Amino acid sequence: MIKSPLQQPFIRQLPFANKLAACCAALCLGSCLILIAASQQSIKSINNANLEQLGNQLSQQLAISARPALIQGDTLSLQSLLVELASSTAIHQAAIFNVENKPVAEAGERIEGKAYMAPIHYQDSIAGHSLIIINNQPLNTRITGLLLQQLLLSLLLSACCYALCLWLGGKLSQLFEQLQALIAAPNYPNNTRRKSLPYPGQDELQQLIEQTLKGPNPAPQKNINAELALLQINFEHQDTAPSPEQLKHYQQQLNTIGKLYDGRVEVSRPYSFSALFYQNKDENDHPFKALCCGKIIEQLFSCDSNSLAFNAVVTMTSHSDDFSKQQLITQACAPPHSKGLYVDPSILAHSSVSGRIDGLNHSEGEIVFNAPYNELIERQFSALQLQLERS
Incomplete structure (x- = not known):
């Protein structure tokens, strides 16, 4: 097996500048x-x-x-x-x-x-x-003389190349030593304040110098305390299981509806879909968005005579980490919920929901919104029906 020249012992022991120049x-x-x-x-x-x-x-x-x-x-x-x-x-x-x-x-x-x-x-x-x-x-004598001239010229060019690369490698070695001294210091990255390293290039090395002087990027803070609203849709399949084509069709519809309210739809379990609505720093109406999305889905599936039997649950948790999300999905998939739409009391108690609905019938899964919100949902539902019919 042919080894790389850089793997040879006498090459590996050379300083960086000599190694660069020799290569x-x-x-x-x-x-x-x-x-x-x-x-x-x-x-x-x-x-x-x-x-x-x-x-x-x-x-x-x-x-x-x-x-x-x-x-x-x-x-x-x-x-x-x-x-x-x-x-x-x-x-x-x-x-x-x-x-x-x-x-x-x-x-x-x-x-x-x-x-x-x-x-x-x-x-x-x-x-x-x-x-x-x-x-x-x-x-033949002239050819031999020309060959010797070419060999001497090649040696001269190689010597010039060695000298130039040795000078460049020495400059880079000095720069690397300065970077190493900065990083190895016990007070790094505080010792990089008002520190500059002269390098005229605009390339990857310049980016390395800037990042070294800047210090490590702060680790992204996971906002595990952010609230998470969940809309869980479970299709019943005691008699006949939904076909893959049906599930794909329902997922496309749920994706379209979820995008209206900034929800992220994913397949959580077989014959079940989850629409996740995360709390962000600018808005706090994610429970209300989950409720509106559930209302439109309930109306859409109720109007479809070929739709499978389903139950939908709108609930929320005060933490958005993976464990809390899976625990919330498990609770929403539990069988005690009736057919249609079920709204958890945690949703009704949220500030974005209270004052926006006039009534709720758990037995029939019916939500009555206030007049302006009810009209808005009806318009969105009509536009969505036209869009789905055209597609």
Whole structure:
């Protein structure tokens, strides 16, 4: 399994600045080496193609120039031509061979290398052939020199990258040490008052500095003493259990009604729904909202001939923590409640409810609101019926 370079022992023991500089310099050097390898491969391919073209052209040109002297048997002219050609630094050896493949004239050094040959034609037959061996040593020397220059330049760039990252890492290390000293102080975060750390960036590090100077965020206080009003709807299923489609349909209707009064509907138990109305700091009418929501639900289900038998309970508790909520739901799901809507006395005694209803019939689950509130609920009920019919 390949380990990360940062997991190597000699890397882990380095200070942060040296570690950052070493990693950046290694990345820079690796990138340069990859670029050098690619460029060298490209240069070699181009040089090989150029040598191939040069060798073919020279051998063909030599064959054309040597044809008259070869036919006439003028060896001195051939030798003079080859000596003049071999005097060039680009050619190691030049030679003319007869039809029996025996050398007629040659010049230059006999060394191993790539040979380029061209036939010497006379009328419709071959009278011999020319041979050229190219000297590619100067090109190889130049390629090697270019490679050394590129390697030196890569080392220079890596050294510059190391120095720059070492300077940057040193600045960051100083900043981290200051942050560590602030956090480790026994009087933190009081010691950060009127304290500033110079950092010109606008990034995550600046956010870390600001948060360190600001200190830890205060823990959110759970308002467990806030009141909670509950509307619990329980569908009866002694004979036939409601189908999943029916329950989904009822939940959609309850969600629509609950949103009118800032209630949150959730499935508390099988065949039961809970609409939760929490007390907030601006308003204290959550019991009245639960009562209005229960009234509209009771009217809606009563008008639906296909509706299942149900009972709804409106109650409340003085605490809104999870334990109190579950305990309240358990009490609301208890069987003693009659069909229809049942309102707990705790709701009737609340300040948001008293004075807004004229009467309550527990046996029939009927609530009579005052005239203005009754008209408002009737309008909301009519609008809701139209909305549900369209959907």
